[in-house]
Amino acid sequence: MKTEIMDSVENGSLKKEVPYFEIGDQVDVHCRIREGSKTRVQIFRGTVIGRRGRGINETFTVRRVVNDEGVERIFPLHSPNVLDVQAIRSGKTRRAKLYYLRDRVGKATRLPQRHSKHTITR
Amino acid sequence: MAMLLGRKIGMTQVYDKTGAITTVTVIQAGPCRVMQVKSKESDGYSAIQMGFEDVKESRAKKPALGHAAKAKTGAKKFVREWRLSDDAETEYSPGDDISVSVFEDIEYVDVAGTSKGKGYAGVMKRHGFGGFPASHGTERKHRAPGSISSYASDAGHGGNLKKGKRMAGRMGGERVTGKRHRLVSIDQEQNLLIVKGSVAGPAGGYVEIRQSKTGK
Numbered sequence: 001m002k003t004e005i006m007d008s009v010e011n012g013s014l015k016k017e018v019p020y021f022e023i024g025d026q027v028d029v030h031c032r033i034r035e036g037s038k039t040r041v042q043i044f045r046g047t048v049i050g051r052r053g054r055g056i057n058e059t060f061t062v063r064r065v066v067n068d069e070g071v072e073r074i075f076p077l078h079s080p081n082v083l084d085v086q087a088i089r090s091g092k093t094r095r096a097k098l099y100y101l102r103d104r105v106g107k108a109t110r111l112p113q114r115h116s117k118h119t120i121t122r
Numbered sequence: 123m124a125m126l127l128g129r130k131i132g133m134t135q136v137y138d139k140t141g142a143i144t145t146v147t148v149i150q151a152g153p154c155r156v157m158q159v160k161s162k163e164s165d166g167y168s169a170i171q172m173g174f175e176d177v178k179e180s181r182a183k184k185p186a187l188g189h190a191a192k193a194k195t196g197a198k199k200f201v202r203e204w205r206l207s208d209d210a211e212t213e214y215s216p217g218d219d220i221s222v223s224v225f226e227d228i229e230y231v232d233v234a235g236t237s238k239g240k241g242y243a244g245v246m247k248r249h250g251f252g253g254f255p256a257s258h259g260t261e262r263k264h265r266a267p268g269s270i271s272s273y274a275s276d277a278g279h280g281g282n283l284k285k286g287k288r289m290a291g292r293m294g295g296e297r298v299t300g301k302r303h304r305l306v307s308i309d310q311e312q313n314l315l316i317v318k319g320s321v322a323g324p325a326g327g328y329v330e331i332r333q334s335k336t337g338k
Binding site: 002005006008009010012013032056057076078079080081 | 131132134135136137139141143146148150309312314316325326
């Protein structure tokens, strides 16, 4: 009973359509950013290295390297500020968490491409 | 004013329109049956007595059943009074049901519950004392309260404790009122009140919800 009630409360905050992507995908995360009174959309491009939680608590981590400095952002999947997640290239992985990429630099951070139905190769 | 009885269901998070996340407590409140309406003339003060959740009939005490019969219902598990000012006139009469709709247009609520019992707790946990250093020669008194009085505090009688001195003892399991919780939303179908922040007591514990007196 308790679970049903909690689910019904959380459902109001969940996204109806959750963007589809997998671990190892290179993605564009469209996030809404507030600057004073203005809002704009910023795109964060990187590799999905992990996904955790469920329901309203589900988050995913996107890693990219900027100026030889690794940057990781954790996005709440159901946040209204995460407008869209577009997979642009699928990577072949054998793990659910790609933390080993943190220890790699340069060409070693690339993942072999996996040809997947859900990504449009650009 | 408005008041209702309920049960804490649990905590979760919801997003608002701006995309900010709010931590909320879900309370299943009412419908509460009006058990008795007390008035200045008959009882010395005026109040509405309401009951929440039925006791199984075979387990109910006969006096409770008789009292509840006046409101055409079974004995209730959780009965509390909604105190009114002496001259207040109420539209409720015994047998009416009060539902979450009384909280419509109300922005802030106070929620009273019974906090989780912590057992016999020391002063650090119970009163937030600082304790003593872990090292630098401290021995056997890392979590001790320190001095509790002095020889001179009751002059000539060899020292005495001040009344109300904070010491170790039973903690929790007492009534705690959380004030000014923002009422995030109301679910009339499932009788839910969703309030911002945490509410005292375990999930499944009984709570009283009142309109906040401060900040309407």
